[in-house]
Amino acid sequence: xxxxxxxxxxxxxxxxxxxxxxxxxxxxxxxxxxxxxxxxxxxxxxxxxxxxxxxxxxxxxxxxx
Numbered sequence: 001x002x003x004x005x006x007x008x009x010x011x012x013x014x015x016x017x018x019x020x021x022x023x024x025x026x027x028x029x030x031x032x033x034x035x036x037x038x039x040x041x042x043x044x045x046x047x048x049x050x051x052x053x054x055x056x057x058x059x060x061x062x063x064x065x
Contacts, residue, residue, distance in 0.1 A: 003036045004029035012046030013058070015065040019044065 006025040010018040022043060029037045042049065045062045052058045 001036060002032075002034050003038065004032065004034035006037060006039050008039060008043050010043050010046040012049065013052055014046065015044060015061055018046060019065055 004025075006022075006029065008018075008021055008025060010021065022039060025039070026037050041047070044065050045052070045058070049058070
């Protein structure tokens with residue numbers, strides 16, 4: 001089994017940028033023959049979320065992304 005470990009530098013709170021970056025890494029991994037693609041925790045929302053976790057809509061935006 002070929003596994004791809006993707007090191008991504010997400011932008012905190014920029015869901016669309018992060019999702020596009022994830023998709024790009026995923027596509028390259030699949031094209032290279034990966035059967036399993038692994039990303040770091042909190043790559044969708046960025047890390048650390050700090051006080052954004054308490055902002056209205058942040059968690060739901062993260063879940064829907």
